[in-house]
Amino acid sequence: MNKVLLYCRQGFEKECAAEITARAAALEIFGFARVKDDSGYVLFECYQPGEAEKLIATLPFSQLIFSRQMLVVGELLRDLPSEDRITPVVAMLTGAVEKGGELRVEVPDTNESKELLKFCRKFTVPLRASLRSAGVLLNYESNKRPVVHVFFIAPGHCYVGYSLPQNNSPFFMGIPRLKFPADAPSRSTLKLEEAFHVFVPADEWEERLGSGLYAVDLGACPGGWTYQLVKRSMMVHAVDNGPMAPSLMDTGQVFHHREDGFRYRPTRSNIYWLVCDMVEKPVRVANLMADWLVNGWCRETIFNLKLPMKKRYEEVSQNLAMIDEKLKANGINAQIQARQLYHDREEVTVHIRRIWSASPGRRD
Numbered sequence: 001m002n003k004v005l006l007y008c009r010q011g012f013e014k015e016c017a018a019e020i021t022a023r024a025a026a027l028e029i030f031g032f033a034r035v036k037d038d039s040g041y042v043l044f045e046c047y048q049p050g051e052a053e054k055l056i057a058t059l060p061f062s063q064l065i066f067s068r069q070m071l072v073v074g075e076l077l078r079d080l081p082s083e084d085r086i087t088p089v090v091a092m093l094t095g096a097v098e099k100g101g102e103l104r105v106e107v108p109d110t111n112e113s114k115e116l117l118k119f120c121r122k123f124t125v126p127l128r129a130s131l132r133s134a135g136v137l138l139n140y141e142s143n144k145r146p147v148v149h150v151f152f153i154a155p156g157h158c159y160v161g162y163s164l165p166q167n168n169s170p171f172f173m174g175i176p177r178l179k180f181p182a183d184a185p186s187r188s189t190l191k192l193e194e195a196f197h198v199f200v201p202a203d204e205w206e207e208r209l210g211s212g213l214y215a216v217d218l219g220a221c222p223g224g225w226t227y228q229l230v231k232r233s234m235m236v237h238a239v240d241n242g243p244m245a246p247s248l249m250d251t252g253q254v255f256h257h258r259e260d261g262f263r264y265r266p267t268r269s270n271i272y273w274l275v276c277d278m279v280e281k282p283v284r285v286a287n288l289m290a291d292w293l294v295n296g297w298c299r300e301t302i303f304n305l306k307l308p309m310k311k312r313y314e315e316v317s318q319n320l321a322m323i324d325e326k327l328k329a330n331g332i333n334a335q336i337q338a339r340q341l342y343h344d345r346e347e348v349t350v351h352i353r354r355i356w357s358a359s360p361g362r363r364d
Contacts (some may be wrong), residue, residue, distance in 0.1 A: 008302035040108030068174025074163030101145030219278030
């Protein structure tokens with residue numbers, strides 16, 4: 001197995017390919033990306049044996065922007081016989097992975113693949129039993145062992161391989177399954193909820209997403225992102241010239257400022273979260289977010305960068321590099337992550353957490 005398979009949003013295969021090629025080269029792992037437009041995945045084939053395994057072990061998945069999942073695979077299994085699709089899959093995995101902790105039978109996130117999902121659900125149970133009998137899977141699920149993936153790109157055609165449990169997406173198909181809250185003002189609320197799942201470890205939610213924190217939402221109208229903050233019992237300063245949903249204002253947790261988000265300045269010194277989903281040029285939003293962090297007006301921020309039609313990977317990279325440079329120039333240590341989330345469209349969601357050095361009486 002000397003290929004790395006990456007899942008991505010349909011239509012963003014070139015961005016995914018450009019990113020994995022650049023990130024692999026930085027690790028002195030070289031190869032070439034196979035791209036099929038609108039396929040929902042990219043294959044990166046390494047030149048040297050063993051380097052695919054090295055790549056998924058050393059390249060932090062959390063640093064990838066356009067990839068939803070990262071795993072190592074072998075050659076495409078073609079024309080699996082309808083009377084026995086299991087035997088070829090087990091044979092390909094035998095010796096390649098031992099005692100995996102979980103099985104996921106998946107497809108690309110495309111309209112064409114939706115029908116395949118029905119087959120995948122039925123196929124999973126007998127395949128799991130056969131893989132356990134062959135020693136490819138443990139007899140019980142474990143989140144400490146490799147995840148075995150079977151990825152169908154068409155009926156009877158699939159890639160098989162594995163991902164590493166501490167360096168992959170924990171979600172089926174790399175997509176968190178979230179339900180739209182009936183009382184939310186807009187569907188954009190799912191963007192921020194997904195961002196919390198992706199960027200904030202679950203065991204840190206109580207501290208970093210807990211009740212009593214203060215937050216600012218720039219470009220808040222009608223309140224999709226504010227809803228997520230209110231839901232977590234935060235006090236929110238919602239900044240937008242437009243109206244907020246009455247249901248949010250009735251909570252008593254929202255202060256509505258009818259101002260331009262680029263001109264607003266906080267009146268409190270204990271703002272923890274800054275969130276922003278304004279439709280504006282990405283460089284302008286990126287500079288604004290950097291200013292808030294440099295001035296110490298917030299501890300963490302989640303914001304969206306709207307993408308141009310061309311050179312989208314380059315645009316995101318340049319803006320993230322600009323933010324990083326600006327923060328470092330001001331002596332600020334920060335953790336920067338970015339991901340094109342499932343609920344994003346022509347945009348990327350960025351998370352930045354300002355980190356203070358440990359000192360008495362101060363949390364990091």
